[in-house]
Amino acid sequence: MQYLFDVWDRISHRIKSANHILLLSDYDGTLTPIVDRPELATLPQETRKLLRTLAKNRRYTVGIVSGRALPDLKSNVGLEGIIYAGNHGLEIEGLGSTFLEPIAEEMRPFLQIMKQALLATFKGIKGVFVEDKGLTISVHYRSVKDDEERYVMDAFSRVTDPLHLTGRVKITQGKKVYEIRPPVDWDKGKAIAWLIAKCKVVRGSGGELPIYLGDDLTDEDGFKVIERNNGISIFIGEEDVQSVARYFLKSPEEVTDFLKML
Ligand SMILES: [Mg+2]
DSSP states (O other): EEEGGGGGGHHHHHHHHHHHOEEEEETTTTTTTOOOSSSGOOOOOOHHHHHHHHHHHHTEEEEEEEESSSSHHHHOOSSSSSEEGGGHHHHETTTEEEEOOOOHHHHHHHHHHHHHHHHHTTOOTTTTTEEOOOOOOOEEEETTGGHHHHHHHHHHHHHHHHHTTTTTTTEEETTTTEEESOOOSHHHHHHHHHHHHHHHHHHOOOEEEEEEEEOSSHHHHHHHHHTTTTTTTEEEOOOOOEEEESSEEEEHHHHHHHHHHH
């Protein structure tokens, strides 16, 4: 990966010469600092203002692609006129359309049963937080003591293995979080590909430049799609992390600087 600001001349040239820019970003850990509980992650006022300014610019289409549930994401970001993709793109609003993955929608009642099982399992374990995201469930364990992490992993496996191993749910892992998802072949990458195609139709005259910023494992699918579409993929974090992104920035603060430069 190259440090984005080291090659800024080249990047800014590509941005200036593009007909249209599809600027997509992850939310937690990319636009906001990582915090212990997801409800405490707030978007810095300056970042919100910058996103608003870019969204109003005719050369830009702005969108947030997050693991959060759509209503939660929208209320946290609080901007109009941008794309929101929630639950890793299982639910999308923007560019004049909405998308809801049909199998995921069908699975809703089933996930409620799983949520009850997880709540019962983790009752009394300090630091575990089971989050109901409608189409998916997250189990956060960032605040669990180090020597109890093993126990949390084992308990999680006990509940989910029978369903996971028979293909009835998908399990993914992020930063100190497990996620239970419906068994559909859909991820941030597929959602971003959908948005790139949609943007071409709605805004397009050819020569769109897609950009994606993200900090976590689930963002890798997004980076792959961006690379395939000759876009700019930007990982947020340390340089020595393995990522398919071509560029990196060190922190959400540097993402704010990048937005300013745009
Ligand atoms: Mg993130």
